Amino acid sequence: MGHAYTPGLKVTEKIQVTKKRILPLKGDVLVKVGDKVKPDTVVARTLLPGNVEPFNVANVLGIPPEDIMFHMLKKDGERVKEGEVIAKSKSFFGLFSSECKSKAEGTVESISSVTGQVLIRGNPIPVEIKAYLDGDVVEVFEREGVAVSTWGSFIQGIFGIGGETHGEIKVVVKDNQEVLTDKLIEKDCKGKVIVGGSLVTADAIKKAVSMEAKGVVVGGFDDKDLRDFLGYDLGVAITGSEELGITLVVTEGFGQINMAEKTFSLLKSKEGMMACINGATQIRAGVIRPEVVIPYVGDMHKKEAMVDLENIGLTEGCPVRVIREPYFGHLGKVCALPPALQKLESESSARVLEVEFQDGTKAIIPRANVEMLEE
Amino acid sequence: MKGLKPEDIKIILATDCGSTTTKAILIEKRGEEFRLIVRGEAPTTVEAPFEDVTMGVLNAVGEVEELTGRKLLNEKGQIISPAKGNEGTDIYISTSSAGGGLQMMVAGVVRSMTAESAERAALGAGAIVMDVISSNDKRLPHQQIQRIRHLRPDMILLSGGIDGGTTTHVVEIAELISAADPRPRLGTGYKLPIIYAGNVNAREAIKETLGDKVDLTIVDNLRPVLERENLLPAREKIHDLFMEHVMAQAPGYRKLMTWTDAPIMPTPGAVGLIIKTIADQEGIEAVGVDIGGATTDIFSVFQGVFNRTVSANLGMSYSVSNVFAESGLENVMRWVPFHMDERDLRNRVKNKMIRPTTIPQMMEELIFEQAIAKEALRLAFIQHKSFATTLKGVQQQRTIADAFDQSAGGLTLVNMTTLNMLIGSGGVLSHAPRRQQAALMMIDAFLPEAITRLAVDSIFMMPQLGVLSTVHPKAATEVFDKDCLIHLGTCIAPIGESSARGGKEEKEILAYSFTMPDGKNVEGSIKSGEMRKIPLGLDEKTDIPLTCKASLNPHRGFDLGAGKGNKIEATIHGGVSGIILDGRGRPFILPTDPKVRVQKLKEWMLALDIYPKEALERL
Numbered sequence: 003m004g005h006a007y008t009p010g011l012k013v014t015e016k017i018q019v020t021k022k023r024i025l026p027l028k029g030d031v032l033v034k035v036g037d038k039v040k041p042d043t044v045v046a047r048t049l050l051p052g053n054v055e056p057f058n059v060a061n062v063l064g065i066p067p068e069d070i071m072f073h074m075l076k077k078d079g080e081r082v083k084e085g086e087v088i089a090k091s092k093s094f095f096g097l098f099s100s101e102c103k104s105k106a107e108g109t110v111e112s113i114s115s116v117t118g119q120v121l122i123r124g125n126p127i128p129v130e131i132k133a134y135l136d137g138d139v140v141e142v143f144e145r146e147g148v149a150v151s152t153w154g155s156f157i158q159g160i161f162g163i164g165g166e167t168h169g170e171i172k173v174v175v176k177d178n179q180e181v182l183t184d185k186l187i188e189k190d191c192k193g194k195v196i197v198g199g200s201l202v203t204a205d206a207i208k209k210a211v212s213m214e215a216k217g218v219v220v221g222g223f224d225d226k227d228l229r230d231f232l233g234y235d236l237g238v239a240i241t242g243s244e245e246l247g248i249t250l251v252v253t254e255g256f257g258q259i260n261m262a263e264k265t266f267s268l269l270k271s272k273e274g275m276m277a278c279i280n281g282a283t284q285i286r287a288g289v290i291r292p293e294v295v296i297p298y299v300g301d302m303h304k305k306e307a308m309v310d311l312e313n314i315g316l317t318e319g320c321p322v323r324v325i326r327e328p329y330f331g332h333l334g335k336v337c338a339l340p341p342a343l344q345k346l347e348s349e350s351s352a353r354v355l356e357v358e359f360q361d362g363t364k365a366i367i368p369r370a371n372v373e374m375l376e377e
Numbered sequence: 378m379k380g381l382k383p384e385d386i387k388i389i390l391a392t393d394c395g396s397t398t399t400k401a402i403l404i405e406k407r408g409e410e411f412r413l414i415v416r417g418e419a420p421t422t423v424e425a426p427f428e429d430v431t432m433g434v435l436n437a438v439g440e441v442e443e444l445t446g447r448k449l450l451n452e453k454g455q456i457i458s459p460a461k462g463n464e465g466t467d468i469y470i471s472t473s474s475a476g477g478g479l480q481m482m483v484a485g486v487v488r489s490m491t492a493e494s495a496e497r498a499a500l501g502a503g504a505i506v507m508d509v510i511s512s513n514d515k516r517l518p519h520q521q522i523q524r525i526r527h528l529r530p531d532m533i534l535l536s537g538g539i540d541g542g543t544t545t546h547v548v549e550i551a552e553l554i555s556a557a558d559p560r561p562r563l564g565t566g567y568k569l570p571i572i573y574a575g576n577v578n579a580r581e582a583i584k585e586t587l588g589d590k591v592d593l594t595i596v597d598n599l600r601p602v603l604e605r606e607n608l609l610p611a612r613e614k615i616h617d618l619f620m621e622h623v624m625a626q627a628p629g630y631r632k633l634m635t636w637t638d639a640p641i642m643p644t645p646g647a648v649g650l651i652i653k654t655i656a657d658q659e660g661i662e663a664v665g666v667d668i669g670g671a672t673t674d675i676f677s678v679f680q681g682v683f684n685r686t687v688s689a690n691l692g693m694s695y696s697v698s699n700v701f702a703e704s705g706l707e708n709v710m711r712w713v714p715f716h717m718d719e720r721d722l723r724n725r726v727k728n729k730m731i732r733p734t735t736i737p738q739m740m741e742e743l744i745f746e747q748a749i750a751k752e753a754l755r756l757a758f759i760q761h762k763s764f765a766t767t768l769k770g771v772q773q774q775r776t777i778a779d780a781f782d783q784s785a786g787g788l789t790l791v792n793m794t795t796l797n798m799l800i801g802s803g804g805v806l807s808h809a810p811r812r813q814q815a816a817l818m819m820i821d822a823f824l825p826e827a828i829t830r831l832a833v834d835s836i837f838m839m840p841q842l843g844v845l846s847t848v849h850p851k852a853a854t855e856v857f858d859k860d861c862l863i864h865l866g867t868c869i870a871p872i873g874e875s876s877a878r879g880g881k882e883e884k885e886i887l888a889y890s891f892t893m894p895d896g897k898n899v900e901g902s903i904k905s906g907e908m909r910k911i912p913l914g915l916d917e918k919t920d921i922p923l924t925c926k927a928s929l930n931p932h933r934g935f936d937l938g939a940g941k942g943n944k945i946e947a948t949i950h951g952g953v954s955g956i957i958l959d960g961r962g963r964p965f966i967l968p969t970d971p972k973v974r975v976q977k978l979k980e981w982m983l984a985l986d987i988y989p990k991e992a993l994e995r996l
Contacts (some may be wrong), residue, residue, distance in 0.1 A: 055519065121518070161731050225723035237699030238690055239730050255731060256724035285695055285731055326735040327725065327742055348743035349810035349989075352736055371735045 011158040011253075011291060011373075013265050019156055019295050020140065023131045024147035026050065031142055039133035039150055041168040041278055046131045046147045052124030055106045060118020062102040063091040067118030074120075076110050082122060083107050089120075134166050135278050136297040154297040155272060157253065157265055159219070162281030162292025163232070163241045164249030168195075169216030171269060171277050171296070175199040178266035181258070182220055184209040191215040195277045195294075197269045201258040202250075204230055210248055217249040217279045219269065219294055221261035228256075242282025242290075249281040251292045259331040262323070262375070272296045316374065322357060326371040333375070334359040381459060381467055383849055390441070390449060390456065390466035391841035392434050393644055394421055394473040394633075397670040397694055397734055398804075399430075401437035402838050403445060403466070404845075404856055411852040413860035416836050417441035420734060422629070423475040429629035430475055431636075456636055470848060471637050472840040474644035474669070475627070479503060479619050480562060482530040484510040484554065486537035486546040489769040491575065494600045495536040497764075498574070498608040500685045502615035503646030504531075505672065507689075510553070512546050518553060525557035531623045532569065533559070533591075534611060535583070538576030540601045547575045551586040558590060561622070568592040570618045574599040574611040594618070606768065619643060639848045645674045645687060647843025651857065652676040652800065653683045654846060661797035664823065666754060667839070668803035670694035670733055673757035677765050679790040684765035688757040693750060693805050694733030701726050704752040711967055712748035712821065714978040715741070715996040740992040743810070747818055750805040754822030762791045793826040793963075794872065794938050800862070802834035809833075813910075813954040813985050816865045826872045826963050827938040830950050831865040864915060864922040866952030868959055873935035875905035875962025883907065886935050886960050891949065892926040903960040908981040911958065913951030923951040957985060 029048020033039060059074070060067040076088045082104045089102040104122055111121040133139075137152025172194040174186040182198025184205040191213045198206070198220035204227035210218055229235050232244065253265050277296045284290040316322070320336045338356035344366065345351055352368040359365065389404040389411070399421045403414045417440030422433035435454055442449050448464045451457050457465030481504040485492025492511040499506050507528050510521050533554065537547030554571070561569045571591045573583050580595055587593050596610040620640050624630040634641060642650075645667065652665035656678035665676040671692040676685045690699040701709060706719065725745070729735060737743040766789050801807070801819050809815045815833045819825075838861050846853035871887050883904040891899040891911065903909055913923055930944040931937050939945045949956055961981075968974045979993050 055517075161727075224720060225727045226720050228727075229723075235698075235702040236727075237702035238696065239698065256727040257721070283731075285733065325732045326728070326738065328739055330728070346736075346738050348737045348740050350736060350743065350808065351810070368736050368738055371738060373732070 011160060012156060013158065013262065013268060014156045015268060016153065016298075017156045018151060018153050019135065019137075019297075020149050020151040021134055022143075022147065022149050023133065024143065025131055025145075026129060028145040029129070031145065031148060033133075033139045033142075033148060035139055035142055037139045038137075039139060040136055041132065041134055041276075043133040044130045045133050045139070045150070048129050049126035050129055052108055052126050055108070055122045055124060057088075057102065057105065057120050057122065058118055059089045059102045059113075059120045063089060063100050065091050065118075068115050070113060070115050070118050070120075074113060078110055078113060080110050081108070082110060132166075134168075134280075135295060136168075136276060136299075152295070152297040154295055155268055156296075157219075157251075157268065157294040159251040159253045159281075159283075159292035159294070160255055161223075161239065161241075161285075162249065162251045162283050163228075163244050164217070164246060164281040165242050165244075166278070166280045166282075167216045167249045168276055168278040170194050171197060171273050171275055173197040173270050173273050178221065178261040178263055182206045182218070187213055187215070189213060195219060195279055197266075197273075198261075199266070200260045203227070207231060207248065207250065211246065215248060217251065217277075217281075219251045219253065219277075219279065221252070221254045222257050222259040223250065223252045224258075225256050239283055239285035242280070242284075244281075249279050251279055251281055251294055254331060255325070257330075262333075264375075269294070275299070316355065316369065316372075321375040322355075322372040323375055324357070324367055324371060325373050326368075329357075329359075329365055329367060332357075332359050334365075336372075337364065339369075383851070386467045386849060386852070388460040388466045388468075389845065389849065389852060390438065390469045391838075391845055392437060392469075392471045393647075393838075393840040394423070394430050394433065394471065394475040395644065395669060396475055397421060399433035399437045399475075400837060400841070401434070401441050402836075402841050403441050403447070403449075404852060406852075410859070411855045413836075413838070413856050415441055415444045416838065417444060421475045423627065429632075430473070430627065431629045431632050433475075434471070434633065434636075458638075468638040468848065469636055470639045470841070470844050471633065472642045472644045472647045472844050473624070473630070473633075474503075474672075479615075479623055479643045480505050480507050480531045481534060481615070482507050482510065482525065482528055482532075482559075483534045484536070484550050485575075486512050486550065488514050490603070491536045491538065491600050493769065494606050494608065495534050495574070495611070497606070497684065498536075498599050498611040499534050499615060500687060501608060501646075501649065501683065502612040502619075503643030503649065503685075504615065505687050505689050510550065512550065521553050522557045525554060525559050529560055529562045530569075531562050532615070532618055533571045534615065535571055535573050536575045536599050536611075538579060538598075539603055540577045540598050542576055542578075544576055544579035544582060547579050548582045548586060551583050555586050555590055561626070567622065567626075570594065570622050572596060572611060572614050572618070574614075592622075604768065616640070616642070616646065639844060642840075642844045642847075644840045645685065647840045648674065648802065649676050649683070649685050650843040650846060651839050651853075653678060654854075655798075655800075655857075656683075659797075662792070662795050663798045663800065664791075664796060665800040665839075666757070666802065666806075666819075666823075668693060668750060668753060668757075668801075668805055670804070671696050673753055673803075675757050675761040677761065677791060679765065679792060679795070682765075682790055684761070684790065686757070686761040686764045688753075688760050691753045691757050693746070693753065693803075694729060696730075696753075697733075697749060698726050698730040700749050700753040700756070703756055709745075709748050709752050711974065712751050712978070713745055714975045714982065714993065715744075717741075717745070740988065741996055744988060744996070746805065747809070747814060751818050751822045754818065758823055762789045765790045793824065793829075796825060796829055798830045798832065799823055799825055799868075800832045800834065802837055802839050804837065807834050807837040811987065812863060812865055814987055816868070816954045816957060817981075817985060817987050820868050820870075820957065820959060824870070824963060824965050825868050826870055827936070828947055828949070829868050829870075831868055831952065831954070831957075832862050833865060835861055835863045859920065864950065864952035866913065866922075866954040866956055867949050868957045869927075869929065869937070869949070870959035870961075870963060871931045871935040871937055872963045873931070873941070874964070875960065875966075884932075886932050886962075887937075887958070888930040888932070889958070890928040891956070894923050894925060903958045905960055905962060906977065907958075907960040908984045909958040909960075910954065910985050911956040913949070913955045914953065915951065924948050925951070954985070 108124040111123040141149040180199035182202040195217040202220040334357040343351040387406040419436030483495040488511040656663040888902040
């Protein structure tokens with residue numbers, strides 16, 4: 003593949019981050035353009051229609067469906083409470099009677115004299131959308147939601163679990179290679195986004211949950227621990243809705259892999275600042291990667307020229323990371339890009355490149371197995 | 378085709394925009410025949426940050442330019458057409474499954490009848506069926522409403538009732554859809570397309586229920602009477618709407634649509650077309666498989682009936698972890714002739730999932746990846762067999778012999794004994810470094826019985842040829858025969874229980890005699906649990922498979938399609954992997970003792986020259 007290269011994940015000191023905050027159904031927008039918002043500010047609100055509960059009243063009362071209207075005590079559109087009698091029948095000259103009580107609170111939606119079925123629509127379900135970022139409302143989509151924008155540092159992870167949250171950054175490891183173990187997590191991690199090095203152990207993540215930390219950002223995580231933590235084997239990489247009491251952002255991959263130096267030093271330099279994180283990942287059409295946004299406090303709205311990495315192909319001297327065995331996680335620079343296909347040990351023919359690793363050794367790697375890094 | 382007559386077409390450029398890679402091929406008329414000249418590929422660019430599928434197309438075409446020296450793009454980055462001298466192409470066509478392909482929801486009244494017919498129509502058109510809603514799917518109405526609301530399909534196919542039958546149930550389903558008020562997946566400025574292909578008497582009521590909320594199209598009932606399906610009108614309408622609504626909304630497709638000289642087809646629809654054409658032309662029963670990054674599609678033609686299934690979460694990159702989860706570690710590892718640490722293995726699988734475009738550099742990684750492929754294919758084929766059935770709900774004449782058989786119809790059409798040809802496609806099969814690896818992957822996954830020819834799509838170009846067959850059938854057929862299909866050979870697998878489960882005495886199960894093209898006789902026998910390769914290749918000049926006369930004599934208890942112990946005479950086709958004699962028995966069971974299993978795996982791999990000997994010894 004002439005243009006085969008994986009654009010690296012974005013790790014940027016300063017960038018404008020804009021997020022759309024949209025309701026699942028139309029509702030009310032509570033803020034206006036120019037408003038300053040905090041992550042917890044509710045920006046839009048709506049009511050989702052309640053769930054529908056069907057009851058076969060005719061069966062309960064032992065009456066033919068076509069007679070249902072004579073026995074109903076509630077009509078279409080009327081409110082009912084849970085346990086309230088909604089239909090009643092009498093037999094044997096009124097000696098025996100039977101009742102049908104509503105199993106849910108809500109409104110009578112329909113009464114069918116064909117099937118004898120009554121549908122009760124439950125109470126509307128309120129839904130609120132929060133700002134997620136510390137920033138400004140830059141656009142309002144009428145009755146749908148808003149766009150919130152901020153300037154700050156931005157780190158894209160490779161995989162995550164858990165949804166949006168925010169907390170103060172706390173780096174508990176000494177460098178990007180240190181493993182985040184349970185011993186490093188103390189009471190003062192409560193409400194914090196903990197930064198680890200090359201790996202987070204299963205015990206550490208459990209301890210972080212028990213200490214009520216908001217999130218963990220780390221280089222690697224073992225799949226076996228992921229399965230134990232989730233309680234199931236993750237088949238398709240669509241995450242974000244887990245409710246495990248913590249959000250995890252993995253920056254490099256599965257297994258023990260040092261967090262990229264640049265990512266670690268960026269997080270280290272922002273220690274004590276608030277980070278907004280989201281573990282949601284979707285590695286499918288419409289790819290979504292987990293993220294860490296560290297909004298700037300104060301007026302930092304000056305624009306800087308961004309390096310448009312996506313439009314630069316692989317060139318000699320370009321820093322890369324190997325993303326597959328046998329050199330998985332190694333960093334180096336491209337030192338040659340031979341154009342012809344080459345045979346690999348697996349006997350596959352592929353376009354390759356030569357990489358010089360940081361220790362000076364060189365290796366031939368398929369171009370598809372590296373990703374570019376920003377300098 | 379810009380006014381060009383088919384006979385004036387000499388250069389054809391075709392692309393397939395897959396979920397991971399965009400593939401471009403250049404076909405040229407040389408002398409009197411069309412031949413494939415070169416193939417180029419580039420990562421698909423439908424996702425952020427690019428969000429424009431045409432960039433990947435231009436990159437792939439750029440590679441074709443580089444490799445042929447033929448200028449295909451002008452300074453503005455547009456495809457040059459028509460061809461002049463060493464520049465441009467006469468026609469440009471494309472297929473696509475990028476952006477997740479065509480994602481549909483289908484609805485019908487009875488799950489095993491109209492809903493299943495609707496599902497077949499959608500699958501046949503090349504769609505991924507996200508869910509099937511029916512009156513008897515055991516979900517409560519509010520759950521169905523929530524599901525419809527949550528799914529956000531590209532379109533919905535609604536069916537139900539035979540013509541003149543009851544209308545209530547299908548209208549009820551329409552009411553559920555109306556209550557859910559579904560929105561399309563891509564784009565916000567248009568209504569969700571819904572095709573109604575049910576009882577004619579319910580059309581007015583359906584219009585009243587759905588007309589204002591969605592973009593409703595009505596076509597002929599796909600199950601006008603219980604005994605017959607009429608899937609074509611619904612399938613054609615799905616293709617039209619795919620172009621008009623779905624493609625037009627996907628990033629960059631509006632532009633791509635203006636470039637192509639024929640409508641863009643969904644990739645699986647194009648592959649299905651090619652498989653069906655081969656089966657019809659040669660009058661054979663065929664199974665085709667396309668194993669991709671995210672999904673595995675299986676196509677079959679048995680008794681003249683075409684079926685397609687798509688296993689949405691079985692694939693080699695995006696879905697690799699799901700293959701692992703569904704199949705289980707043990708099932709994958711049973712194909713691997715060496716030990717791997719579970720923790721390391723799990724991490725490798727997940728790393729492939731999160732970085733789906735990487736390729737195996739080491740031999741052990743290749744062996745492991747091919748083991749996963751066998752499981753993905755096996756699981757997808759199980760799904761296919763349960764779906765490719767005779768029509769359910771049809772009253773059948775029964776005899777006294779059926780007295781104990783209470784099945785309500787719906788028997789699988791798939792018959793491995795009568796299957797003539799198994800065709801593989803998709804990266805892991807087409808790009809296997811040794812062709813015999815593809816042969817063994819298909820044999821282990823599909824377990825063909827008796828005599829079955831094996832072939833692979835040489836460089837994964839069936840999608841492009843499928844769409845080409847709609848505009849230039851001659852070119853499509855010629856390229857398919859000469860450049861696309863690689864004949865691997867023939868698998869001969871006696872049906873019967875093999876005794877080779879480890880430690881037991883291995884008995885002779887088949888005696889054979891082949892009269893080779895040069896007149897020489899090759900005779901011998903195979904034992905249970907043994908695999909053997911007998912060379913019979915392709916004609917050097919024409920690349921057409923050589924054939925030989927065979928006399929095959931299965932021992933008592935073994936069957937080659939003519940009954941247990943009955944001798945058969947047959948013409949056997951060769952190929953790049955020759956004749957593969959599979960004495961492992963059907964049903965096939967691997968030895969349970971790990972040591973014996975590994976020893977047997979290595980024995981088979983060496984006999985068929987699957988992996989280098991030194992690698993198998995080292996690992």
